[in-house]
Amino acid sequence: MSALQALRPRPAPVALAVGFAVAGCLIGTFYHPEPWRAFDLWAYLLTLLIALPLGLREEWAFGVLVVTAAGFAGYLLLGYQPSLNFWCPAVACVFVTARERRGRVTCGVVLLAAVIALSGVRGRLPWPVTVVQALVVPAVACAFGLAQRRLGRRHAELRRLTLLLDEQQRQEARRAVLDERFRIARELHDTISQHMTIVTLQTGLAQYTFHSDPAAAHQALGVAATAGRQTLDELRRLLVVLRTYDPGDAARTGSAYGTGSGSPYTEGPGSTSAPEGPYAPTVPSIPTVSSVPTVPSDPSAPNPDDLLADIDRIPALAERLEATGLRVAVRFTGRRRPLPPGVELCAYRVVQEALTNVVKHSAAHAADVTVDYLDRELCVTVLDEGTPDPAQDPSPPAAPRRAADVRGSGHGLIGMRERAKIRHGSLIAAPRPGGGFQVCLRLPLEADAFPGKDVPPGRDRTSG
Incomplete structure (x- = not known):
């Protein structure tokens, strides 16, 4: 955090500081009992000096307490009524206890107790009341400050855990993407490799025997064509598993990937059919999958690997x-x-x-x-x-x-x-x-x- 950002006050502390300043000035203007000194210009200035630094209490907690306590001590020594501006040093001590290290907390508590004791003396209170007041007010301020410190630690831990959870979720998302990529790679390799091997071998055989044995070359090309069609069937099966199933598709394409009208797995215009001509009679019978199981209608169901x-x-x-x-x-x-x-x-x-x-x-x-x-x-x-x-x-x-x-x-x-x-x-x-x-x-x-x-x-x- 830069020095300029540290000096920039926040809305909530500023509102509290202005509220204390306005309240002190208004009470001093309309309420000035005897024998206390009249609330004059110096009283207004000291009230502002005591209250307004509270706007920076989160960034400069100990410094704010010193300024507030010094201003309140000067206010009391000049003879103004001690009931005003009493709570400003106590509020500053709360933030010192919540934010500062132990040594500064001890100094802040001692300083607040001294100022509260001076307030009791200048107000001519009985000494037991002065002692109790000097002990109770710092104790209450410390209790509030310690509670705020624990709450701040819990919030910091919660932020840390939130960031850690967010990072873990991002890692899990990346890992899920990688796992899915590996899964798709395995399926593509295992699904296509065998059929393309047959296609490659049979086309090589056809080339090998093209002039010496045309009938064998024709038969090899027929086998390669059949293997190619089976490759398309396997790809369609793989797409059924990999795509996101939309129940609305079933209404638009008939029974979901079944054999109804419009199904992408039925023979129709544009579909790959068995070749006609010299290859058809010599192609050996190789079983093909003629139907694809119906996709589950529940879109939340797991990927149906058994379709493959x-x-x-x-x-x-x-x-x-x-x-x-x-x-x-x-x-x-x-x-x-x-x-x-x-x-x-x-x-x-x-x-x-x-x-x-x-x-x-x-x-x-x-x-x-x-x-x-x-x-x-x-x-x-x-x-x-x-x-x-x-x-x-x-x-x-x-x-x-x-x-x-x-x-x-x-x-x-x-x-x-x-x-x-x-x-x-x-x-x-x-x-x-x-x-x-x-x-x-x-x-x-x-x-x-x-x-x-x-x-x-x-x-x-x-x-x-």
Whole structure:
């Protein structure tokens, strides 16, 4: 605080100081009993000197007390009636006690007691009354000052806590934004990476066999087109989760994201449809998601992660990867039971990323996926056989799959570990001793928290 700001009086103290000055002058003008000296010009000046400094009591508390006490002492020694201007030094002492350190508080109390005692002597009061008055008035002033000091400390602590809470809220807001950015990044990576890998590999295969085997090139382009349409479907699903749901949209677009008229997920003008022509007959059957679950009508409900993926979609994921030449065997073991959407989404995304890495970075022809429902945890394992031995494997080499130069960004393993950490699980991704690679995900489950059901017959499947 600068010196100019310190000298600038505040409205409330100034109003109190002016009130004391006006009251003292008015009472002195109309009330001047004998034998006290008449209220003349000097009395007016001294009254103003005693009262007006109270306007600066918050910035110069001890100095105001000294000036006020000195002025009141001079007023008494000149013979003016002692009943006037009595409370001004007491008010100044209250602020000294509330704001100054202990040494100045002691000096201020002694100074006020001396002035009050002088007032009793000049007023010819009995000595017991003079002593009691000199003790009680400073004691009351100290009590008020200490209460104000405690209140000021509480206000300061409240301000500090308010600033701390505000800073924490800003940090939480920044952390929430970062968490949401990471979440969107994981979903985009896990959702798009697999399909774009298929598109890249199949277009590379088409380029590789364009002149030598046109039929195979046409088939590869058809597979790439189907994978591209599935990418659009996955993006639409992701947008359903990420956007803010407005109940009014349902009235404007029919059943919320269902199959009604005007739904953005129905085939219509401008929608992406299957290509016609030479690619259509040779495109292998790759399952697609034809419908999107209805968005909850409650806008306060949490983001429906189960709209994205769950464990039941792993077999369809394995079928899609068959187009790249990778045979995937999927097995479910243990007592099947519904799990929280976040757990199922985590398991599906880890399997998706692990199989995509097999396609992108390995020449393996087969992989195994095992989903084991244990009592207290879910264990998901993805194994690949590694690069096959040409002497033992009579199948054609995986050169077509390597025709496209597919490079990883390194974000896949990071995303899988982030997902496992969010669900308080663990993830192991390491080469197998006998060759190949393994990914093992373990997610804790609350025991008996969900009703169970047995694995339906025929649920286990082996692709290829």
